[in-house]
Amino acid sequence: GRGEAAAEGAKATLAVSTLNNPFFVDLRDGAQAEAAELGIDLSVVDAQNDSASQANQLATAATDGTEGVIINAVDTETAEAGLAPIVSAELPIVAVDRSVGDTKVASFVASDNVAGGEQAAKALAESLGGKGKIIILEGVPGASATNERGEGFTKGLKEFGDIKVVSSQTANFDRAEALDVVTNLMQSNPDATGVLAMNDEMALGAIQALGAKAGKDVKVVGFDGTEDGFKAVEAGTLVATIAQNPAELGKQSVQILAKAMKDEAVEEVVQVAVDTVNTDNVADYVTK
Amino acid sequence: MSNDALLVLDRVCKSFGPVQVIDEVTVEVHAGKVSVLLGENGAGKSTLIKMIAGVHSADSGRILMDGKEVQIPDTKASEALGIATIHQELNLVPSMTIAENITLGRVPRRFGIINRREMRRIAREALDQLGLNLDVNTPVGDLGLAQQQLVEIAKALSLDARVLILDEPTAALTNAEIAGLFEVVNQLKTKGVGMVFISHHLDEIAAIGDFVNVLRDGKFIATVPADTPENELVRLMVGRDIDAQFPRQTATPGEQHLLSVENLSVGALQNISLSVRPGEVVALAGLMGAGRTELIRAIAGADKYTSGTVKVAGKKLPRNDVAAATRAGLGHVPEDRKTQGLVLDASVAENIGYATMASTAKAGLVDRKGQRERAEKVAARLRIRMGNIDQPIRSLSGGNQQKAVFGRWFSAGAKVLLLDEPTRGVDVGAKVEIYELINEITSSGGCVLMASSELPEVLGMSDRVLVMSQGRIAGELATNEATQDSIMALAVSNVHREDEMGKK
C-alpha cells in the first residue's frame, strides 16, 4: 500500500478487451473523462480480444510503474493468470464489465450478463405474447459474454414453454455477419417471429436483414444499449435492448480505483444498473 | 540388337496428348563408348533420354539394362541402376552452395546429421575432375551460366555412374571448358562407362563420339560412325543439304554510330567503350567469366552501371531501364532463356509478343489478332516446331524455345540487337534461319552486338570481334583477319598480366 499518496498525478492502466466495439469505446471515454477530472494519468491498452495480448500488456504495465489497474478482461478464466504480475506487485485492481475469476480485486464494477440475458429473453417473449419460434444470435464462440448471456437466455426462456428456439447460430458479435446469417435463417425458418441477439450490433444486422418485417412481423431484442441501438428502439425496429451503461462503468471504475489507490475502503461489488430499454423509456436514455 | 549393350531402348514410343513425339526408336549404349544422339530441334532427343532418366515413362517398348528388362518409374530408380543424367535445362538450386548442389539428393550423413566436411570433399573432388577452381561454398545463383553448367556436369560425374547421359552439356561452354569436359569423357571411356551425348555442334561429334544415332521427327533414321562427314550428318538429320552454315552477307556499314558505349563500368567491367555502326555485326568473344554477359545486360538496361553512357542513334539511354531501351529500338536475347527469356506457362504467341504488346495496343487494348498474326509469321519463318501457337512454351523443345526468344525481337523490329549466346541449343538448320534474320536486320540498317562462346559462329557471322578478358576489352580484330588462335591469345592476355602482377 502507499498510505498517504494522493491519486492526483498517479499512474494507472486501463486494460480493455477490444476497442473495435463502440461499447468499449464508451467505457473508455467514461473512464478517461473521470481520470482527467481526478488528475489521474490513465493509460489505455487494447488487447484486441486476445487473452495472451492482455497478459502481455498487464506484465508490461506492472514493470512500467503503474500504480493501479482497471481490467476489462478478454476472458474471465484467463484473466487470473494475466493479472498475476499485478497481484505480486500488490497493486489495486478493479475489474470492470467482466469478472476475473478468483483473483482478489478491490472491486468488481459490472452489469450482470446472466441477469441481463434473462431480462432480454423475457422482453422478447413478452413482446411475442409468450409464443412463437425464435432465432438466437450468438457472440464470439467461447467468449465469456457469449456463455453468460446464453445461460441467461436459457433461464429467461424457461418460463415460456411455447417459445421454441428454431436455430441458434453465431454471428460473432458482428453486424455484417448477422445480416447474412439472419437472411439465410429466415429462408429456412420463414415462420420465425423473433430474434434474440447477444448484442446490439448483431441485432442491428438482423434488423437490416429483416427489412420491413423488423419490429412488425419479427421482433428483435438486443443487448448493450448502444447509440444505434437506442435509435432503433425509437424507430420501432428494435423491441428492446438491455442497456448496460458503459460510460458509467468506466467512470465508476476510475472513481473506485482512485479510492483504492489511496487505501480508502471501497465496495467489493458495484452493480451498474442493467435496464431493459424499450419504447416506453428510451427517451430517458437518449437524452443522457 | 547386339548382346553386349549396356543399355538398350527397344522400340520405345511416347506421345504427349495426340502428338507422337517418339515413334518406335531403338538406341543402344555400350560400355566405354559414346553414342551420340543427333537431330533437329524437337526431334525427340531429350524426350528419349528422359525415359532413361526416369522423368518420362515410355508408352510402349522396353528398356533393357545388361540384357534384362527394367522399369524406371522415377529418378531414384534411374540412379539406382547406375544412370546419371545431365539434363538440357539446368537443374540446380540457386540458393544453395556448389557443394550442396553437387551432393543434392545424396548428402553424406549419419543418423540424418549432415557431414559437411565430407560434403565439401565430394564436391571438391568432382570439381577437380573438371579442373574447376571454384569455392564450393559459393551459392550457385552467384555463378555465371557456364559455371552453373559445369557444376551440373560435376554433379553427374560425382555419381560414378555406369551410364552417363549428357544432353547438350556444351551449349553454354567455351572451348577451354569443352576441352576439359572431353578429357573427362575420354577417361570415363577407359573406365568402361557408357555414354549418351547430345549436341548441335557437329565438330564435337567426331571429337568425342563413337557412333551417331540420327533422329528425325521422332523416328529413328540411321546409326552411322562418328567420323561421317558433317554434311552427310546434316543431310541425315534435316533431310536436305545446307549450303552455307554461316551465310553472313556483309552490309556496308553506315557512318553514324547506331550503338555507342562510353566508359561503362560496373562490377568487374572497367571503362568499356565500344561502338557499332548500322549494318555491322560485332562479336564479343572471351573466356568464361570474361564479362560479356555483364556488359550486354548493362547496355540492355537490365542492370545498373556505376558510370558511363550508352547511346542509341546518338540519344543517351537512361540506366537500368529496359522499357526505355526497348522503346529506343534495343532488343536483348538473354543468356538463359528459361529464367530470363520466357514466361514458361504462357503460350508461344504471348512469349513472342511481349515486346510488341505495348507498342501495338490501341487505347490500352491488346491487339490480339495482330499479335497472333505476327507470332505466327515469325514462328513459321524460324520453323518453330510446335503443335500450335497457343501451346504453353514450356512444352517446346529447348532449341525451339530459344528461337521464340529471338523471334520476339525480330517481330518487334529491333534496330539494335544484343545477343547473348543467341544460338545456344539451336540446331544447324535453324541456326541458318537465325543468321539470315541477322542479315536482314543489318541490311535494313540495324546492327548486332553478339556475345558468343562458339568461335566458329564468331568467325562466321561477325564483321569485327571484340575480345574481352577480365572485364576489359583486350583487343579488336577484323573478322576476316581473325583466327581462333588470335582470339584466344587476346582472351587470355589480361589473365597473364594479372598473374605477373600477382607475383610482384
Place this chain on the structure above:
Amino acid sequence: MSSVATTPKKGFDFKAFLANNGALVGLVVLCLAMFIATPRFLTGPNLMNIGIQVSTIAVMAFGMTFVIVAAGIDLSVGSIAAISAMTSSYWVTTAGLPDGLSIVVGLAIGGLCGWVTGAMSAYGKLPTFIASLAMLTIVRGLTLVISDGRPIATGDSVSWLGGDLGFMPVPILILIVSGLIAAFVLNRTIIGKNAFAVGGNTEAARLSGIPVKRVLVTVFVISGIFAALSGMILAGRLDSAQPTLASGYELDAIAAVVIGGASLSGGVGRISGTLIGALVLAVIRNGLNLLSVSAFWQQVVIGLVIAIAVGFDVLRRKNVRH
C-alpha cells in the same frame, strides 16, 4: 490452366472444359448436395440472397485476382474496404459534403491505399506479403482513428449501393458489371496481359521491356479500388460503416481466387474462376445456415468443403494434362 486462350476447336471438348473448370464442377456438386439436403436451397429468394451475400467477397476477390496473377498477395483488402466505407460515409454524414461525390471519394481512397502498398513493394522492394500486411494494420488503425471506434451512418449514395433497383438488388448488379469490367481488363488490356507476364516470370517480363514496377503498382491500385467498392456495398447493406467492417475478409478473398484456379506463384488466374470460388464459399455458408448446422461444426464443414472443392479442380486438371 493458364492465361492462354485455347484454340477455338470444332465441337465441344468436354474433357478440356472440365479441365478448365474444375472448381465449377466442385460448385455444381456442392449445390446438388445442398439441394438434396434442403429443398429451401433452390428457391428464387434464396438464390437472390446468395447473390447478394457473395457480392462483397466476389468484388473484393476480382481485384485480388489481378494481384495474385502478378504473383503478389494483398492482405490489406479488408482494411481498405473499411476505410473507404468509413471515409465515404464521414464525407457525407459528418463533414456534410455533397453526397454525390461520396462513392468517388471512397473509390479514390481505396485506390490511394492500393497505390501505397504497390509503391512499397515495387519501389521499396518489400515482399507484397509484408507491404500489404503493414497496410492491413495501418489502414485499420486509421479507420479506427477516423471513426473513434464507432460506426458512422452511410450517406444516400452508399446506402443505395446496398439497396434495390426495381426487383434487382444493386449488389448483384455491381457484381455483374464489375465482374465484366474486371474480366475485360484482365484479358483484353495491356494492364492485364502485363500482370500475367510479370506473374509468370518477372525477370523475363522485365527484360522484354515490360515496366514491372508500374505493373505492380497498378494491380494494387486495382485491388484497392475493388476493395473499396466491396466495402461500400457492405456498408450500404448495413446502412452503416463499421470500424471493424470486413476484417479478416482478406483470407476469404484470397481463398476465392485460389479456389477459382489461380496460382499463388503467379501467372495464372481468371475472373470467372474467382467468381466460382467466391460462390463456393457463399453457398457453403448459406447452406450450413439453412441446415442449422451448429456454429462449431460449421467451421469444420467449411474447411472440408474448401479442401474438397479445390481437390476437384486439381483432380480434373490431372486427368487431362499428364
Place this chain on the structure above:
Amino acid sequence: MSSVATTPKKGFDFKAFLANNGALVGLVVLCLAMFIATPRFLTGPNLMNIGIQVSTIAVMAFGMTFVIVAAGIDLSVGSIAAISAMTSSYWVTTAGLPDGLSIVVGLAIGGLCGWVTGAMSAYGKLPTFIASLAMLTIVRGLTLVISDGRPIATGDSVSWLGGDLGFMPVPILILIVSGLIAAFVLNRTIIGKNAFAVGGNTEAARLSGIPVKRVLVTVFVISGIFAALSGMILAGRLDSAQPTLASGYELDAIAAVVIGGASLSGGVGRISGTLIGALVLAVIRNGLNLLSVSAFWQQVVIGLVIAIAVGFDVLRRKNVRH
C-alpha cells in the same frame, strides 16, 4: 541472405555481416529508439517480459520457418496451437488421464494436424495455402466442439510450461532450447537440407531423387509440433486453454519469418532471422504500451515499423549484392 554458411574469412566482414543481418539492424535501431523514448524499456524486468511475450510467436514461427523454406505457407498454426492446448488440458482435467503424458499428447496432436495438412498438399496436390486454410477452420471448429466453446483449466505439466524455473521463466527456456533444436535440424540435418532444396527448386530436387512429397509432409509435421508447443506455453501462461486461443497468430508467425529474411518463394530462411523477426514484433508492441500510444494509433505504428524493419533488410541486401 541465404541458407548458406559463408566462407570463413579472415577478419570481420562488416558489410557482409550487415547484408546477412538487415533485420537485426532494424531490431537494434528499434530498440535504440525505444530506449531513447522511454528509459523503462531497458530494465531487467521489462526485457524479461519481452522474452516471455515473444516466446509464443517465436516458437510458432520456428516451425513455420521450415514450411516457408520449403516454399509452403501454414495458415493453420493458430488453430493447431489451440487444439493442442485444449486436448492436452482435456486429457488431464476432464478425462482424468495422467498429467505426465499431457504435453506429449498435445505435441502428438499438433504433429498429426500438421501431417494432415502436409498430406493434403503433397498427395492431394492442394496448394499449401488452401490446405492449411482448410485446416485453420477445421481445427478451430474441432477445438470448439471438444471444449463446447468453454475454456478448460490446464493440467500441472502444461501450467508448468507457463511458469518459472527458479528465476528463469520456462517460456524463455523453451524458446532458447527449441530455437537451438530448430536451427540444428534446419541447418545440420537431411530434413532441413531437403526443405531448402525443395523450396529452392522443386524440379531440381525431384530430379535429384529427393522425396519431395515426404519432405513437404515433414515440414508441416514440424510446424504442427512447434505450433502445439507454442499453444501449450500460451495456455500454461494463462492457466487455461481457450477455444479462441491464438486465433489470428498465423499472420504474426509468417510476418516474423519474413521479417527475419526468409522468402515466401522458398529456399531461404534462418531460425536466427525468425527469432529477430518475432522480437521486432514483440518489441514494438511492448514499446508502444510503455509509451502509452493510443490503441488506434498503435496499429498504425506497428504497420509502419513492420514495413520499415523489412525495408532495412531489403536496403542492406541491395547495398552488397546488386
